[in-house]
Amino acid sequence: MGNEIAKTWIRMFLVIGIYAFAISSSGDSIVTFNEMMYHPAADESTLEWIELYNQMSYDMDISRWEIRGGIDYVFPQGTFVPASGFLILAISPSDFELETGYANAFGPYEDHLDNTGENLQLMNNSGRVMDRINYRDCGDWPAAPDGSGVSLVKIDPNTASAEPENWAWSPQMGGSPAERNFFLPHDVINPMWEIPLIEETSPVWASVPVGDSLGTTWLETSFNHLGWLNGTNGVGYEVGTGYESLIHLDVKTQMDNIVQSCYIRIPFTVDDPSVFYSFALWMRYDDGFVAYLNGQEVARSNAPAPLTWNSGAAAGHDDSQAIVPEPFNISEFINLLQTGTNVLAIHGLNYGLGSTDFLIVSKLTATKLINEPSNKLVLKEMGSSKLVLNEISSAQSGTFRVELMNCGNDSISLAGYVLTCAGAVNGEYIFPPEMLEPNSYKVIDATAMGFHPLAEDKLFVYNPDRDTVMDAAVVKK
Numbered sequence: 145m146g147n148e149i150a151k152t153w154i155r156m157f158l159v160i161g162i163y164a165f166a167i168s169s170s171g172d173s174i175v176t177f178n179e180m181m182y183h184p185a186a187d188e189s190t191l192e193w194i195e196l197y198n199q200m201s202y203d204m205d206i207s208r209w210e211i212r213g214g215i216d217y218v219f220p221q222g223t224f225v226p227a228s229g230f231l232i233l234a235i236s237p238s239d240f241e242l243e244t245g246y247a248n249a250f251g252p253y254e255d256h257l258d259n260t261g262e263n264l265q266l267m268n269n270s271g272r273v274m275d276r277i278n279y280r281d282c283g284d285w286p287a288a289p290d291g292s293g294v295s296l297v298k299i300d301p302n303t304a305s306a307e308p309e310n311w312a313w314s315p316q317m318g319g320s321p322a323e324r325n326f327f328l329p330h331d332v333i334n335p336m337w338e339i340p341l342i343e344e345t346s347p348v349w350a351s352v353p354v355g356d357s358l359g360t361t362w363l364e365t366s367f368n369h370l371g372w373l374n375g376t377n378g379v380g381y382e383v384g385t386g387y388e389s390l391i392h393l394d395v396k397t398q399m400d401n402i403v404q405s406c407y408i409r410i411p412f413t414v415d416d417p418s419v420f421y422s423f424a425l426w427m428r429y430d431d432g433f434v435a436y437l438n439g440q441e442v443a444r445s446n447a448p449a450p451l452t453w454n455s456g457a458a459a460g461h462d463d464s465q466a467i468v469p470e471p472f473n474i475s476e477f478i479n480l481l482q483t484g485t486n487v488l489a490i491h492g493l494n495y496g497l498g499s500t501d502f503l504i505v506s507k508l509t510a511t512k513l514i515n516e517p518s519n520k521l522v523l524k525e526m527g528s529s530k531l532v533l534n535e536i537s538s539a540q541s542g543t544f545r546v547e548l549m550n551c552g553n554d555s556i557s558l559a560g561y562v563l564t565c566a567g568a569v570n571g572e573y574i575f576p577p578e579m580l581e582p583n584s585y586k587v588i589d590a591t592a593m594g595f596h597p598l599a600e601d602k603l604f605v606y607n608p609d610r611d612t613v614m615d616a617a618v619v620k621k
Contacts, residue, residue, distance in 0.1 A: 174471035182257035185293035190239035198225040208269035214262035217253035288313035288616035295319030342508035352398035380503035404456030417481035428505040430466035432457030432493035457493040539599040544590040560608030571595025
């Protein structure tokens with residue numbers, strides 16, 4: 145038998161350790177999946193819930209956003225996720241309040257989360273996928289949240305939701321709804337600043353093309369925009385009423401009933417790009433755009449393919465949505481930032497030559513740590529003793545055995561620890577008094593345990609107080 149289970153546990157802590165030296169990839173979106181109780185230990189039909197996290201320092205309006213997949217829910221008008229805060233969606237908000245004391249959960253939602261795995265999407269009110277997760281209870285995903293009483297939690301709320309290595313199980317039973325799952329180095333000693341790189345009052349240059357003579361040269365940092373229209377952020381025109389207060393560089397004469405494209409350049413300066421941790425573009429737009437940072441595309445919406453000098457938007461963007469800043473997480477392109485002058489270039493797109501309005505307003509922000517992160521990790525409710533499932537027999541083995549290992553630095557008294565089986569076979573084994581030294585093993589068989597698990601049954605190891613899941617695994621055929 146191999147030791148893949150122990151490797152999985154150790155790998156989880158290596159991921160956390162690596163974070164302490166170099167902060168890893170950012171999340172898929174500005175608002176992301178952060179925690180879910182997809183299989184409660186009891187009252188499964190009433191105690192399911194999902195937690196969202198707002199990565200930004202602004203309250204985020206998610207009115208009419210939807211969660212689709214195994215469940216379907218549309219957030220009502222006026223729904224906000226607080227800055228660097230949480231939102232809870234519960235299958236039964238009243239039962240959730242009785243269980244946790246938390247009174248502000250949204251819901252109820254239709255259908256149920258699948259215990260073996262689910263593909264969930266968070267979509268904004270324009271139908272764009274803002275975040276996604278395809279969790280499982282096996283493979284690289286932790287098995288503990290599947291019925292043990294703990295939740296599936298993201299280790300760092302600012303990392304990507306789609307990657308299983310970014311997830312673990314909650315240190316405490318019942319999860320940590322509307323609270324941080326773990327305390328990471330920057331939470332303890334490194335508060336973050338959000339730095340505006342481009343503001344809605346920043347100077348901009350714009351040109352309405354009359355041909356393809358510029359090609360893509362206008363996207364480059366070195367391009368000379370001398371002779372372009374110049375003004376303050378907020379490029380567009382309004383024939384009727386609606387956008388007047390947002391437009392500070394009017395291009396009606398150049399665009400209205402003439403062309404649907406507008407080129408915009410916004411230079412900005414960065415002293416030290418290496419200090420930044422995440423990166424976001426905020427756009428008010430009517431009707432579409434493609435954004436470039438120092439010549440490389442970083443974001444787009446309602447843009448056609450191929451994109452030409454006289455392209456129009458592929459679809460309209462309703463005025464009521466256009467005036468609301470829409471976030472685009474572009475942290476994967478943060479390496480494009482350079483010391484000194486940078487340029488955000490935007491190909492603005494209108495929908496139809498006869499359109500009565502056009503708008504492009506952009507804002508660029510980055511977050512930085514005030515100090516360098518330390519390599520000391522602080523985790524809630526987790527000590528130095530690590531008791532893990534190291535080896536498990538196949539379900540078809542004539543003599544079924546389970547091997548546990550002490551992966552910590554301290555001796556563990558096994559007295560009172562509990563090994564449970566849940567699934568087709570249900571059973572429980574309570575360990576008698578015995579010391580397990582660091583890097584030592586303890587083997588028990590089906591005769592001693594009093595049960596023989598079947599394939600796909602779950603094994604959970606609890607501490608003596610049964611308020612922490614030490615490890616979990618799925619029994620294989």
